Amino acid sequence: MKKKTASPKSIVPAASIHSAKNTLAPISHEGLVSTSPLSDNKSKNEASSNQQALDAIARQFAYQIITGFDKSYRWHSRITAGAKERFENQQWAASQRAIEERIAIYEQSLTDIVIDLYRQVHPKQQDQRFWKAAKNQYSKLLNGHPQFELAETFYNSVIGRIFKHSKIDDNMMFVLPSRCYLPGQDRHKVIHSFDTSGTVRAMHESIFDTYRFKTPFDNLDIDLDNMDRALRAQLNRDKLASVHAVEMLKPVFYRGKAAYLVGRICMPDETLPFVIAMQMTDDGKLMVDALLTERHHLSVIFSFARSYFMADTQYPAEVVAFLQELLPHKKNFELYMSMGFYKHGKTVFYRNFLAHLDATSGDNTADMFELAPGIKGLVMTVFHLPSYGVVFKVIKDEFAESKKITREYVKDRYRLVKATDRVGRMADTHEYMNFRFPRNRIDQELLQYLQDTCASSLTMTESDVILSHMYIERKMTPLNLYLQQETDPIKIRNVLDELGLCIKQIALANVFPGDMLHKNFGVTKTGRVIFYDYDEICYMSERQFRSLPKNGDPYAIDTLSVGPTDVFPEQFEHFIVGKKVFKDILKELHGDLMTTEYWLETQRITAQGVIQNFTPYPARYRFIR
Structure with missing residues (x-):
């Protein structure tokens, strides 16, 4: 079967920009009073000259930013494209370092371009006419640019860096998008279409003829048989006969020790996800681990609690549009974030947030921002808008006496999680x-609480409440509330099992959760337990796991010398969950968590640099080999 292919090209602005003066003093825009036709013409000529000078420096300013973006994206793409070789060579530690490096690229690129701009222009000396002209010139450079939406965010970041995020103005930056993108116009550049007129096996063979790897398959015949059976188990004969296309995204999605081919099966009445999950065997051969056709499995693969994918593309908007057709319940910004474009994801989130506020601003529909349900945090003030799916977290001015940490330490912990393999649990x-x-829209109780706890981050105007620094995070049901409300013993047991798995998997990812009170864990709609309180996390090597004395002396614990990094796992049962019935279930399912031996062994494993592989889909879907 023949397939159309396209070779993505890096886009460099085609138009050459004439050099402008190195500096631009503020241009006066005050009107000139003319007393004669001659002076009037002179005034017009001067105004025209001023405008030309303004346009020239604005054009140069815009060109430097788009050049900086293109350089940054090439750097981003080079690291992303390297995921294939790292996967083939099983360079798992290098894969983890690449995640950190790719995250650092954006800030480094931003720093470089802002320094360069200050050499050419004095941005803070320019007035509104300059910024409007600069944005207009930049918009022209985005025509036909395959990453125009990411380039808009880069421009916003430059303006944010220059003005320390104090100016959010659509006249100066792209608060709203510059254009409406119609999904599908570049679809042929990001997908392969496969012939379905033959057998299922022939179609699968065609896929692996297209997606080639340097590493040989362990046994491709077994993989093809497994895939054939799995697809026939999902689709009966009539449905299989009705399949008119199988479309696969060209980028391979790499993360951890897995690679995913992501696509869809197209039938007259429905479209199903079609995901081929691949891993390596113990002896370094390639194998197909699972074939997934259920939407909720794809949703978990693209979960907010997992590391960003390495998926190389020059057309991110088209890839995201395709994914959103498969996952319509996921927000556009979530999919950008899952692909590693987290800065643009933040931009899209803000636009989505503004649209939601506008849609819920009527007299009969407006809900209020209020304190989030659950126990109030010792480090963070957390609030939400009931109709919206995130929580807002602000670092408090003062912490409880039990928290021996600083504000900067808390920020550092959140940065650590950003660059860590979150293994689906953070x-x-x-x-x-x-x-x-x-x-x-701010509830009075919340406003008072913000004033009491976060005054240094708070500014109020007549119309706005402004937080100088905060985090957003996906909204979940706090585990302590879930256990208070849930009556189904099966669901309770499942969620406590999830809690134990969550703690263990985070630890195997080389992160000690620190404060493991059940209020610091959330439950997703699918019943998965996720950790979300990071102010006390650290690497496993930074803790000393010790046993309590067992010499029979009743005063031994009271006189025990305890260092700041000492942890006593035997005490975990007293505070992870509250009620005895919950403790008993947790001890039954994960009693090893309460032993020093378990934590010392986990510490030994992580010290060796062993990279774990936690598949995001149920074990029963994995092929038996």
Whole structure:
């Protein structure tokens, strides 16, 4: 079967920009009073000259930013494209380092371009006419640019860095998108279409003829048989006969020790996800681990609690549009974030947030921002809008006496999680500066609590409440509330099993959760338990796991010398969950968590640099080999 292919090209602005003066003093825009036709013409000529000078420096300013973005994206793409070789060579530690490096690229690129701009222009000396002209010139450079939406965010970041995020103005930056993108116009550039007129096996063979790997398959015949059976188990004969297309995204999605081919099966009445999950065998051969056709499995693969994918594409908007057709319940910004474009994801989130506020601002529909349900945190003030799916977290001015940490330490912990393999158990968070909320939508109790706990981060105007620094995070049901409300013993047992697995998997990812009170864990709609309180996390090597004395002396514990990094796992049962019935279930399912031996062994494993592989789909879907 023949397939159309396209070779993505890096886009460099085609138009050459004439060099402008190195500096631009503020241009006066005051009107000149003319007393004669001659002076009037002179005034017009001067105004025209001023405008030309303004346009020239604005054009140069815009060109430098788009050049900086293109350089940054090439750097981003180079690291992302390297995921294939790292996967083939099983360079798992290098894969983890690549995650950190790719995250660091954006800030480094931003720093470089802002320094360069200050050499050419004095940005803070320019007035509104300059910024409007600069944005207009930049918009022209985005025509036909395959990453125009990411380039808009980069421009916003430059303006944010220059003005320390104090100006959020659509005249100066792209608060709203510059254009409406119609999904599908570049679809042929991001998908392969496969012939379905033959047998299922022939179609699968065609897929592996297209997606080639340097590493040989362990036994491709077994993989093809497994895939054939799995698809026939999902689709009966009539449905299989009705399949008119199988479309697969060209980028391979790499993460951890797995690679995913992501696509869909197209039938007249429905479309199903079609995901081929691949891993390596113990002896370094390639194998197909599972064939997934259920939407909720794809949703978990693209979970907010997992590390960002390495998926190389020059057309991110088209890839995201395709994914959203498969996962319509996921927000557009979540999919951008899952692909590693987390900065643009933040931009799209803010636009989505503004649209939601606008849609719920009527007299009969407006809900209020209020304190989030659950126990109030010792480090963070957490609030939400009931109709919206995130929580907002602000670092308090003062911490409880039990918290021997600083504000900067808390920020550092959140940065650590950003660059860590979250193994599906730690919620992704996103940092914002000078975030505005409509004051008339802030509940009075929340407003008072913010004033009491976060005054240094709070500015209030007549119309807005502005938080100088905060995080957003996906909304979940706090585990302590879940256990209070749930009556089904099966669901309770399942969620406590999830709690134990969550703690263990985080630890195997080389992160000690620190404060493991059940209020610091959330339950997703699918019943998965996720950790979301990061102020006390650290690497496993930074803790000393010790046993309590067992010499029969009743005063031994009272006189025990305890260092700041000492941890006594035998005490975990007293505070992870409250009620005895819950403790008993947790001890039955994961009693080893309460032993020093378990933590010392886990510490030994992580010290060896062993990279874990936790598949995001149920074990029963994995092929037996």
